[in-house]
Amino acid sequence: MSDGLTSEAGTGAKKAKPCPICQSPSNRESFPFCSQRCKDVDLSRWLKGSYAIPALEEDDPDDEDFA
Numbered sequence: 001m002s003d004g005l006t007s008e009a010g011t012g013a014k015k016a017k018p019c020p021i022c023q024s025p026s027n028r029e030s031f032p033f034c035s036q037r038c039k040d041v042d043l044s045r046w047l048k049g050s051y052a053i054p055a056l057e058e059d060d061p062d063d064e065d066f067a
Contacts, residue, residue, distance in 0.1 A: 017032060019032065019033050019034035019035075019038050020032060020033070020038075020042070021033060021034075021038040021041050021042055022034060022038055024038075
């Protein structure tokens with residue numbers, strides 16, 4: 001099971017992955033974030049729709065203008 005730490009090639013040392021919000025090293029308690037604050041920022045962004053995937057809507061072929 002991954003604990004959020006990656007092994008550097010050949011050294012055996014482990015380096016924490018950066019927090020996706022502020023790029024500080026993450027910690028085990030709030031992985032993949034560095035703190036509860038960054039977890040809350042991420043949750044807020046999800047709830048506001050900031051992470052929404054844009055989609056192209058196609059015209060409805062049953063639309064009245066089509067006939």
